[in-house]
Amino acid sequence: QVQLVESGGGLVQAGGSLRLSCAASGRSFSNYAMGWFRQAPGKEREFVASISWSRSSPYYADSVKGQFTISRNNTKNTVYLQMSSLIPEDTAVYYCAADRTTNNRLTGTIPYWGKGTLVIVSS
Numbered sequence: 001q002v003q004l005v006e007s008g009g010g011l012v013q014a015g016g017s018l019r020l021s022c023a024a025s026g027r028s029f030s031n032y033a034m035g036w037f038r039q040a041p042g043k044e045r046e047f048v049a050s051i052s053w054s055r056s057s058p059y060y061a062d063s064v065k066g067q068f069t070i071s072r073n074n075t076k077n078t079v080y081l082q083m084s085s086l087i088p089e090d091t092a093v094y095y096c097a098a099d100r101t102t103n104n105r106l107t108g109t110i111p112y113w114g115k116g117t118l119v120i121v122s123s
Contacts, residue, residue: 002026002112004096009117012086016121020081022096022114029053033099034072034079035106038092039116045095049081052104059104086121093118 008020022034035050049070051058058070064083072079079096096114099106 002098004098004112004114006094006096006114006117009094009119011120011122014087014121014123016086017082017084018086018119020083020094020096020117020119022079022081024077024079024096024098024112029074029077029098031100031102033101033104033106035059035097036070036079036081037095037097037106038090038119039095040089040092043092047106048094050097050104050106051079052102054102057104083119086119088121088123091119091121 003025006022012018031053033050033052036048037045038048039045047061049060051070051072067085069082093116095116097110098112099110
């Protein structure tokens with residue numbers, strides 16, 4: 001059974017940093033892209049960042065470019081999201097996702113999701 005388990009969320013002051021982790025288990029994630037989405041209160045879920053199995057060319061939403069960094073450790077089947085210079089608008093539940101694709105993007109129907117980790121940025 002495939003599981004994606006996020007961790008690292010919490011309360012942080014504006015301007016601070018957090019690193020989210022997502023540990024994947026239940027199968028081999030070779031040739032799987034992994035990434036992050038977020039859903040703010042009262043808003044739809046939106047794409048944040050993704051990365052291919054080969055870790056080449058991470059892909060970011062325009063809103064987080066230069067602020068967030070995605071990385072992965074294939075030995076540990078773990079993907080990370082380093083978030084810096086956080087602002088209250090980054091407050092959301094952050095979800096990890098995975099899909100079998102050799103490119104660096106998560107689009108369409110994504111089969112695997114975590115349950116999310118809450119990030120609250122206080123002003």
